[in-house]
Amino acid sequence: MKEKHYDAIVLGAGGAGLMCAAVAGQFGARILLVDHADKPGKKILISGGGRCNFTNVEARAETYLSDNPHFARSALSRYRPDDFIALVDRYEIAWHEKTLGQLFCDGSARQIVDMLMTEIPRDRVDVSLGTTVREIARRDDRYRVQFDGETAVAPALVVATGGPSIPKMGATGFAYDIARQFGLRLVTPRPALVPLTVPHERRLFDTLAGVAAHVTARCGAAVFEEACLVTHRGLSGPAILQVSSYWQPGEAISLNFLSGHAAGQLRSAKASQPKARLATWLATLMPERLAKALSQNLEMTAPLGTFRDRDLDVAEARLRDWQIRPDGTEGFAKAEVTAGGVNTRDLSSRTMMAASVPGLYVIGEAVDVTGWLGGYNFQWAWASGFAAARAIEEQLGKA
Numbered sequence: 001m002k003e004k005h006y007d008a009i010v011l012g013a014g015g016a017g018l019m020c021a022a023v024a025g026q027f028g029a030r031i032l033l034v035d036h037a038d039k040p041g042k043k044i045l046i047s048g049g050g051r052c053n054f055t056n057v058e059a060r061a062e063t064y065l066s067d068n069p070h071f072a073r074s075a076l077s078r079y080r081p082d083d084f085i086a087l088v089d090r091y092e093i094a095w096h097e098k099t100l101g102q103l104f105c106d107g108s109a110r111q112i113v114d115m116l117m118t119e120i121p122r123d124r125v126d127v128s129l130g131t132t133v134r135e136i137a138r139r140d141d142r143y144r145v146q147f148d149g150e151t152a153v154a155p156a157l158v159v160a161t162g163g164p165s166i167p168k169m170g171a172t173g174f175a176y177d178i179a180r181q182f183g184l185r186l187v188t189p190r191p192a193l194v195p196l197t198v199p200h201e202r203r204l205f206d207t208l209a210g211v212a213a214h215v216t217a218r219c220g221a222a223v224f225e226e227a228c229l230v231t232h233r234g235l236s237g238p239a240i241l242q243v244s245s246y247w248q249p250g251e252a253i254s255l256n257f258l259s260g261h262a263a264g265q266l267r268s269a270k271a272s273q274p275k276a277r278l279a280t281w282l283a284t285l286m287p288e289r290l291a292k293a294l295s296q297n298l299e300m301t302a303p304l305g306t307f308r309d310r311d312l313d314v315a316e317a318r319l320r321d322w323q324i325r326p327d328g329t330e331g332f333a334k335a336e337v338t339a340g341g342v343n344t345r346d347l348s349s350r351t352m353m354a355a356s357v358p359g360l361y362v363i364g365e366a367v368d369v370t371g372w373l374g375g376y377n378f379q380w381a382w383a384s385g386f387a388a389a390r391a392i393e394e395q396l397g398k399a
Contacts, residue, residue: 002149006032006126008156008392009145011178013040013129015116015378016364017160019385020392021127022119027393031125032152034145038130041113042169043162047378052109054088055081055382056375058101064380065245065370067187071344072369072380075352079386081379091115100226102374136178143359155359156392160385162365163189163338171332175342175366182357185343187368191335192245195236196253196326204297204324205230205290212237213286216259219243219251225259230290234326241373244329245339252325257286257294258316266304266312274305278315294319337377339370351391352384359395361388 010021013035021033039045044052056063059081061073085103088095093115094106105111120127128147135146136157143157161175176186205211208230216225217239229237243253258265269281278300282291295301298315307315332338342362346354352367354360363384371377 003151003153006030006152006154007396008158009034009143009152009154010158010160011133012160012162014043014160014162014364015381016385018116019382020158020160020363020389021125022116023386023389024392025121025124027389029124029392029396033125033127034131034133035129036132037170040117040129044113045109047109048104050109051104052112053102053104053375054112055084055103055379056101057081057103059376059379063372063376065339066344066368068344071349074349075383075387079383084382100374136181156361156395157359158361158363158388159366160364163341164332165191165335165338167332175362179342182354182360184346184354187340187343189338189340191329191332192339192370193241193336193373194244194329194334195231196234196240196244196247197328197330198234198324199327205293208289208293211287211290213257213290214259215239216256217243218254219246222246228255233330238373245370247326252323255322255324257319257322266316267309270304270312275303277301277303337370338365341366341368344368350387352388353391363388
């Protein structure tokens with residue numbers, strides 16, 4: 001069987017793999033970039049409604065979940081949002097900040113994929129798409145990756161194949177198979193940034209599918225103030241997707257429907273509009289159908305002036321802390337990312353290399369580092385890919 005020799009083999013042509021291959025190739029490494037998909041950057045192309053939320057200016061270690069919460073700090077500090085913005089600007093890709101530090105292309109996500117592919121020096125990097133890995137082995141300090149009729153050999157192997165979220169795009173747990181093969185531990189993978197399901201008998205909003213409202217959602221210590229969307233199966237929208245990453249089975253989440261409004265709102269409404277009904281007053285803050293459903297659930301359909309102040313205080317407390325206990329999520333099929341993955345305690349935070357397996361790197365979504373919604377996960381892809389590329393460069397310098 002024919003063998004080709006490289007300095008590193010990068011498995012996965014998503015954001016992290018593309019960044020790693022491009023940077024390592026620019027530093028002079030001979031790289032093979034492999035993906036089973038027929039096109040690179042498939043997840044990039046669908047992100048941000050097709051406009052790619054390519055980073056977030058607020059990205060920092062505290063905006064990422066991990067069993068080892070400080071792990072992401074090193075890579076994120078050495079490749080910052082400004083670094084990727086500078087790259088985007090160099091290619092004259094127009095962009096805008098939407099909300100909460102989220103940066104999007106004015107045009108198409110295709111521009112980001114094309115930019116990354118252009119960054120890859122083709123005289124140093126072989127790109128092999130639509131290629132299935134048949135076997136991976138390590139002998140004599142070299143990794144041998146077998147494909148159909150060919151074997152690639154290199155002292156470094158970079159696993160950038162992501163997690164199992166969005167399987168219809170070909171996502172799998174292949175990275176975890178490789179991790180197990182080489183003795184790396186896993187933090188149990190689970191869907192993240194995913195809609196939550198609510199049992200029929202506990203739903204408040206059965207007739208409200210499609211209704212959205214601004215809320216503050218809370219799950220434990222995690223608090224996010226954004227939109228909540230009612231679905232046929234439960235709840236979604238940015239606020240829910242954010243807390244879903246923190247939610248554990250059996251836990252309740254809390255919704256504050258009076259977010260941003262001072263305490264004592266219902267007493268004030270009673271004093272100024274005693275003949276108004278709660279649903280009418282709430283409809284000034286949220287969609288009318290939602291306002292009606294909340295007032296009916298609170299059994300407050302009479303004019304506000306007919307209620308005692310303490311009853312209004314109890315109702316307001318409910319509206320500020322509306323408890324909902326989901327029974328699950330919509331799973332990896334609807335999850336934007338995967339939480340959990342390769343245990344960071346088995347990796348170097350500076351190089352992304354496995355401590356016990358020289359030359360084996362794990363980057364991107366395959367690692368137990370999960371960002372908030374809004375460009376954070378792409379920033380982790382760029383930063384972890386860059387860290388691994390620089391480590392490969394250092395090894396070349398020592399060879």
